[in-house]
Amino acid sequence: MSDITEALTQAVADACGRHPSSAGASGTVEWNVPLWSALDQIGITLLSVPEDRGGSDGDLVTAAAVLEILGEHSATVPFAETAMLAGWLLAECSAPIPAGPMTAAVAGPDVTLVEDAGGWVLNGELARVPWGRHADHLVLLVGRHVVTVHRDEVDLRPGANLAGEPRDDVALHRLAVPADRVHPLPADSAVDARLFAARGVVGRLAMMAGAARRSLEMSLAYASERHQFGRPIGGFQSVQQQVAAMAAEVLLCKVAAQSAAQALDSGADWELAVAAAKVSAGSAAGTVARIAHQVHGAIGFTDEHDLRRSTTRIWSWRDEFGSVGEWARELGTLAAAAGADGLWPLLTEGGARAVAG
Amino acid sequence: MDFLTLSPVAFPEPLVELRHQVRAFLRDEITEGRITPHCDQWLAGWDPGFSRRLAERGWLGMAFPTEYGGSAAGALARFVVTEELLAAGAPVAAHWIADRQSGQALMKFGTEEQRKAFLPRIARGECFFAIGMSEPDTGSDLASVRTRGTRVDGGWVLNGTKLWTSGAHHAHAMIALIRTEELGESRHAGLTQVIVELPDPAVEVRPIRLLTGEHHFNEVVFQDTFVPDSRVLGKPGAGWKQVTSELALERSGPERILSTFPLLVVALRTIAEDGVDVDRARLGELVARLWALRRMSIAVAGRLEQGEDPATAAAIVKDLGTQFEGGLIDVVRMMVGIEPDLGSLYRLPRMLAEAVLHSPGFTLRGGTNEILRGIVAKAVGAS
Numbered sequence: 001m002s003d004i005t006e007a008l009t010q011a012v013a014d015a016c017g018r019h020p021s022s023a024g025a026s027g028t029v030e031w032n033v034p035l036w037s038a039l040d041q042i043g044i045t046l047l048s049v050p051e052d053r054g055g056s057d058g059d060l061v062t063a064a065a066v067l068e069i070l071g072e073h074s075a076t077v078p079f080a081e082t083a084m085l086a087g088w089l090l091a092e093c094s095a096p097i098p099a100g101p102m103t104a105a106v107a108g109p110d111v112t113l114v115e116d117a118g119g120w121v122l123n124g125e126l127a128r129v130p131w132g133r134h135a136d137h138l139v140l141l142v143g144r145h146v147v148t149v150h151r152d153e154v155d156l157r158p159g160a161n162l163a164g165e166p167r168d169d170v171a172l173h174r175l176a177v178p179a180d181r182v183h184p185l186p187a188d189s190a191v192d193a194r195l196f197a198a199r200g201v202v203g204r205l206a207m208m209a210g211a212a213r214r215s216l217e218m219s220l221a222y223a224s225e226r227h228q229f230g231r232p233i234g235g236f237q238s239v240q241q242q243v244a245a246m247a248a249e250v251l252l253c254k255v256a257a258q259s260a261a262q263a264l265d266s267g268a269d270w271e272l273a274v275a276a277a278k279v280s281a282g283s284a285a286g287t288v289a290r291i292a293h294q295v296h297g298a299i300g301f302t303d304e305h306d307l308r309r310s311t312t313r314i315w316s317w318r319d320e321f322g323s324v325g326e327w328a329r330e331l332g333t334l335a336a337a338a339g340a341d342g343l344w345p346l347l348t349e350g351g352a353r354a355v356a357g
Numbered sequence: 358m359d360f361l362t363l364s365p366v367a368f369p370e371p372l373v374e375l376r377h378q379v380r381a382f383l384r385d386e387i388t389e390g391r392i393t394p395h396c397d398q399w400l401a402g403w404d405p406g407f408s409r410r411l412a413e414r415g416w417l418g419m420a421f422p423t424e425y426g427g428s429a430a431g432a433l434a435r436f437v438v439t440e441e442l443l444a445a446g447a448p449v450a451a452h453w454i455a456d457r458q459s460g461q462a463l464m465k466f467g468t469e470e471q472r473k474a475f476l477p478r479i480a481r482g483e484c485f486f487a488i489g490m491s492e493p494d495t496g497s498d499l500a501s502v503r504t505r506g507t508r509v510d511g512g513w514v515l516n517g518t519k520l521w522t523s524g525a526h527h528a529h530a531m532i533a534l535i536r537t538e539e540l541g542e543s544r545h546a547g548l549t550q551v552i553v554e555l556p557d558p559a560v561e562v563r564p565i566r567l568l569t570g571e572h573h574f575n576e577v578v579f580q581d582t583f584v585p586d587s588r589v590l591g592k593p594g595a596g597w598k599q600v601t602s603e604l605a606l607e608r609s610g611p612e613r614i615l616s617t618f619p620l621l622v623v624a625l626r627t628i629a630e631d632g633v634d635v636d637r638a639r640l641g642e643l644v645a646r647l648w649a650l651r652r653m654s655i656a657v658a659g660r661l662e663q664g665e666d667p668a669t670a671a672a673i674v675k676d677l678g679t680q681f682e683g684g685l686i687d688v689v690r691m692m693v694g695i696e697p698d699l700g701s702l703y704r705l706p707r708m709l710a711e712a713v714l715h716s717p718g719f720t721l722r723g724g725t726n727e728i729l730r731g732i733v734a735k736a737v738g739a740s
Contacts, residue, residue: 343644
């Protein structure tokens with residue numbers, strides 16, 4: 001990690017410490033306005049947006065390092081949505097980027113955007129938009145257009161993931177959008193639904209690496225505090241072996257997230273890296289959550305214990321931006337197509353070069 | 358949580374070129390019938406001719422300085438070459454130990470005379486080493502070695518037995534860990550590494566056959582075997598520290614992930630030829646895990662290249678990697694409808710049999726997975 005990234009992650013960790021995200025009653029979370037202001041003060045809410053568009057021009061490896069800290073603290077802020085997705089979509093078409101928290105989504109085939117009397121009309125529904133109710137603006141990728149919509153213009157049906165983080169359904173009822181909020185993507189732009197999902201995946205993987213790490217730390221602490229049979233349960237080899245197995249999967253989560261971010265930063269041959277990271281870390285984080293609960297015993301399974309904040313996030317995040325199963329099938333298809341002679345080149349070179357070689 | 362500071366490593370362009378050179382060389386070796394792919398070739402594939410052909414291309418001793426006949430290409434370059442060899446199922450056992458760790462131990466602890474005597478020969482593929490650590494009563498508990506070195510004029514006289522010594526019947530030397538002082542308060546004190554040149558009339562090498570009947574393991578008995586002072590490696594009494602410093606090299610490499618990979622390649626070929634439908638999700642999961650383990654292994658190699666000793670991460674790679682090697686077999690078994698058969702005329706049943714029969718060794722050799730997890734637990738403070 002570079003010195004700059006290290007200073008940055010330290011600043012984010014400090015901010016998370018000063019403004020802890022409340023656990024909330026089970027099923028809901030409060031969005032952390034003071035933490036968002038602190039991140040804004042640090043100047044990273046548009047971290048992966050180019051400098052000439054008002055951002056910090058950070059790469060995704062840096063964004064992943066920040067998200068790992070936020071994930072570790074179960075921070076209730078739409079950082080990935082604003083910094084990695086909405087800001088990025090707008091910057092790609094040189095559109096103005098509004099201040100404040102944003103969220104982003106890809107419009108499915110049933111959402112229509114048609115020109116009408118000098119403006120546009122947007123119609124359709126979006127499922128499970130992250131932080132929808134708390135985002136000032138919703139930035140949509142509709143075909144080859146990026147559309148900015150204000151929260152007050154849409155109908156929200158509140159929903160949540162397993163951790164209580166907002167995942168709201170959004171209805172657009174023949175919404176008139178002025179032309180200056182509809183931006184065509186440049187013809188040469190690489191932006192599409194696939195790349196959007198890949199960035200979303202990398203964001204969640206980084207947060208998951210943080211949540212996995214926190215689960216490990218809590219398990220270590222609990223194993224040294226909890227006494228049974230006259231000694232800390234961490235003194236039993238069976239528990240030590242479980243904790244070591246957990247630590248191994250935590251390391252896998254971290255390396256997978258960072259490697260996928262690095263592959264996306266390089267701009268080429270990221271398909272394999274993102275899919276493989278998603279599937280491997282998705283499974284690994286599930287193992288971490290399972291062992292963390294086993295080590296904690298019944299107390300970890302309750303509303304009053306903080307372990308649930310990390311594990312319910314892991315169980316949600318691993319299947320967001322496409323389930324592990326979907327990505328695994330795609331990856332399996334890619335591997336089967338590469339075949340006996342192409343699988344190893346695919347693994348080592350990730351795609352284009354493998355085919356050429 | 359120091360082990361979590363591992364950073365991803367991308368291979369620089371010259372190493373991508375190197376990879377393609379190795380791949381092209383292997384394609385020729387296979388199509389011209391000089392080698393045949395098999396599983397677990399770093400244990401089972403003893404082929405000095407192949408080792409020499411690698412040496413001619415500068416692909417042995419890549420971590421040694423040029424003055425000792427190496428190419429000074431570094432740990433990452435060596436990683437690229439070795440993983441290409443393993444993925445292709447090439448016979449690398451002859452030079453494996455010498456190239457991976459004995460040579461590096463000589464670089465680190467050897468005298469100038471020892472380096473000159475062995476390293477150029479290792480780099481030429483003319484000198485192969487064996488590891489002399491385990492004993493009849495010493496497996497995971499390495500500090501309990503009982504092979505004795507008794508001080509005599511000009512050197513040491515060895516008595517004792519080493520066990521599971523892969524390749525000792527062909528090797529030119531072994532580095533043995535022996536006890537040179539009475540067992541004192543610290544079990545780790547009084548151990549010494551010595552280089553025993555082979556064959557030696559005072560060293561008896563007896564075969565121990567694997568459950569397949571193959572001869573790779575040996576029992577090596579020292580009966581008043583004389584080792585001159587010039588063949589003591591490093592400092593007498595510093596053996597424990599020296600041995601443990603080899604472990605990261607031994608534990609994190611691609612051979613802890615890829616021992617059964619050739620089986621997957623052959624399975625995919627058969628599946629394509631027979632037009633069988635595969636469970637895409639299951640194949641995807643397998644490939645994803647392999648990708649992640651490889652990234653971890655490369656990240657450890659990156660730390661080794663910088664002269665660090667990422668022992669905990671290395672133990673993790675070996676724990677997860679060797680479990681993967683066995684897991685791959687089960688995925689292949691689910692994908693194909695055949696019985697394992699060592700005597701089959703077809704490659705897939707034969708290779709499946711090799712993989713199944715070799716699988717117990719994956720999670721034992723180089724430190725059992727339970728020992729590795731003990732190391733990890735201790736490092737994260739769980740004990």
